[in-house]
Amino acid sequence: DVQLEESGGGLVQPGGSLRLSCAVSGFTFRDFTMNWLRQTPGKGLEWLAYIDKTGEIIYYADSVQGRFTVSRDNARDTLYLHMDDLRVEDTAIYYCATWSDYWGQGTRVTVSS
Amino acid sequence: DIMMTQSPLSLSVAPGQAASISCKSDESLLKSDGKTYLYWYHQRPGQSPQLLIYEVSGRFFGVSDRFSGSGSATEFTLHISRVEAEDAGVYYCMQGRKLPLTFGGGTRLEIK
Numbered sequence: 001d002v003q004l005e006e007s008g009g010g011l012v013q014p015g016g017s018l019r020l021s022c023a024v025s026g027f028t029f030r031d032f033t034m035n036w037l038r039q040t041p042g043k044g045l046e047w048l049a050y051i052d053k054t055g056e057i058i059y060y061a062d063s064v065q066g067r068f069t070v071s072r073d074n075a076r077d078t079l080y081l082h083m084d085d086l087r088v089e090d091t092a093i094y095y096c097a098t099w100s101d102y103w104g105q106g107t108r109v110t111v112s113s
Numbered sequence: 114d115i116m117m118t119q120s121p122l123s124l125s126v127a128p129g130q131a132a133s134i135s136c137k138s139d140e141s142l143l144k145s146d147g148k149t150y151l152y153w154y155h156q157r158p159g160q161s162p163q164l165l166i167y168e169v170s171g172r173f174f175g176v177s178d179r180f181s182g183s184g185s186a187t188e189f190t191l192h193i194s195r196v197e198a199e200d201a202g203v204y205y206c207m208q209g210r211k212l213p214l215t216f217g218g219g220t221r222l223e224i225k
């Protein structure tokens with residue numbers, strides 16, 4: 001079975017940092033481009049970042065450009081999202097996903113003082 | 114960015130009846146490779162979105178044949194025949210024509 005499992009979410013103060021991980025199994029991770037997305041009640045589903053199969057080509061949403069960094073370790077079948085300078089409006093459920101087919105169950109990030 | 118607009122916002126359907134959800138994009142989702150990159154997802158409370166339909170009308174693995182998709186270019190429809198209790202939740206369309214991936218605002222389906 002295909003599984004994507006996010007971890008690393010939690011409560012952080014504004015200006016703080018977090019690193020999310022997404023461990024995958026059930027498919028050949030290195031053969032897939034990957035994305036990070038998030039969901040809030042107010043803004044709905046929002047795409048955040050894209051990384052190609054090798055990690056050489058990366059794109060970010062304007063809302064996180066310069067603050068978030070996506071990376072991957074194909075040897076460990078793991079995708080990462082390093083988040084710096086977190087803001088209250090970054091509070092959301094964060095998902096890793098392939099281009100369209102599979103999503104993880106999400107990890108909740110709360111930014112609050 | 115490509116804007117995706119869904120309607121209706123919500124609908125209430127009795128079991129066994131049919132339902133349709135509309136999704137419109139402000140740009141064509143047809144790419145030069147001949148494929149149209151429109152997807153439909155279903156999200157139950159507390160769960161992540163699950164892919165139902167890919168590239169307008171392709172049914173994803175394990176998805177019931179009660180679900181079907183149609184449309185082209187900028188106008189698309191998700192059809193659900195014979196609605197069941199397990200179909201409750203929120204349905205989203207998504208365009209994968211280009212980054213940023215963008216989503217419709219969602220349609221909440223309630224089962225009467």
